[in-house]
Amino acid sequence: MESVSYLTGFNNEHETEALPGALPVGQFNPQKVAYGLYTEQFSSTAFTAPRAHNRRTWFYRIRPSAVQSDYQPYSQASQLVRTGPITEQVPVPNMLRWSALPMPSTPTDFVDGLVTLAANGDAATQIGLGIHIYLANQSMTDRFFYNADGELLLVPEAGGLILHTECGRLDVAPGEIAVIPRGMKFRVALQDAQARGYMCENYGACFELPERGPVGANGYANDRDFQYPVAAYEDREGQFDLICKYGGNFFQATLGHSPLDVVAWTGNSAPYKYDLSRFNVINTVSFDHPDPSIFTVLTSPSDTPGVANCDFVIFPPRWMVAEKTFRPPWYHRNIMSEFMGLIHGVYDAKEKGFEPGGASLHNCMSPHGPEADVFEKASNAELQPQRYENTMAFMFESRYAFTPTHFAMTTELRQQNYVACWNSLKKHFRP
C-alpha cells in the first residue's frame, strides 16, 4: 500500500496545497485565485460561534460546489437507515444485545450498506445521534456522498477504508477511527475485499477533545496524534453521482465532474483520523474502579457543561493494578445511555456473547454490569498486576436515551436471552 502523508494536530488551522502557490497568502478570497481556482468557504459552526468552538475551512477548487444538478430522491439499497427521532418503534428499557451483522452477499458500497441500530434526539434541531453499522464489498468510484444531518465518526471493525475526501485522502484500518465533518463530500474505497464497522452520526456539536482537569497538559488522546489529509484533487470529467442524506432522507444529484476537486485548503474543519493505540490510558494505581469517563477520546458537548451529547469512550489494552478492588465495571444504573461495540478481542465485563462487530445498548437507568461468570471470577481472583490484552471495546454514551430501530428490535441477530447473563448471579447474603 502506498504511503500516505498527513498533517498533524487536532483542530489546527491546517494549510495544504497540491500545487505550489495555490493557497492565497495573507487573505482568503483574492479577486483572482492562482491556477484559475474558485474560492469556497465551508462552515461547520455558525459564523459567530465562540472562537474555541468555531470551525471552518477555505477551499480553493476547480469548480464551486454549486455546479451540480438539482437533487432527486435516492432509494438507498438497505432501506434500513433511520434518523432521530425514531417513531416506528417505542423506546424500550430492555437491555439489548446484537450479534454481528453478516457481510453483504450482493455488491454493496458504503452508502448502500448502511443499517441503523438506534438513534436519539432530533437531527433537525441538531441534537443527538444516530448509530449505524456499515457493510461494504464495493469501492465507490464515481459515486460520492455527504451527510447534512451530522458529523460522521467511523469505527472500522473489519477491513480498512480509504476515504477520498474534499480535503484529501485518509487511510483508516481497524484500531483507528476517522471523523468526517457534516457536509464534507467523500467516497469510500476498500483496502480489503469487504469492510464492516460502526458509524456514529453526530447531529450535535462537533467532536472535540475533553478537558484534562488536574491530569494536566498531557495524556488521554494527545492533540498531536490526530492526522489530517494533505490536499489531493481529482480533475475528472464524466458522469458522477452525488448522494446526500438530508433531513433523514437520501437524495441524489448528478455532476459532470468529480466533486473532489479541491486543489488547496486552509482551516480547522477537515476530516481526521486517530490511532486508538496512541491513547495514553490513565487509571487508578491505588484502588477502586474509576468512572469510564477517564477513557473518553472525543466528546460532543451539549449545551449543559459536563453532560455530553455524545462521548466516544474506549476500553483499550492496559494494566490493571487496583488493590482490594472488584476490578471489572461495577453494577450500575446510569442516567446516560450507553451503546457499546467491540473492535476486537474480548471485553472484560462480558466474556461471552459480546462479539467483534456486535453491539449492546443499555439505556437510561437500565441496570447492567458484569455477567455472572465474570462476577464469580473477579470476586475470587488473586489481585496481581494484570495486563488486559487483546481487547478494544468502545462506547457511544449520550445524555439522550436511544430508541432502537424496528430492524434492531426484530432482527434475529438480537440476542433474545441477553438478560439471562445476569440471572445466575447467586445470592451470597449471609446476615
Ligand SMILES: O=C(O)Cc1cc(O)ccc1O
Ligand atoms: O457498561 C459498561 O460496560 C461500560 C462501563 C464500563 C466501566 O468500566 C464503568 C461503567 C460503564 O458503564
Ligand SMILES: [Fe+2]
Ligand atoms: Fe455501563
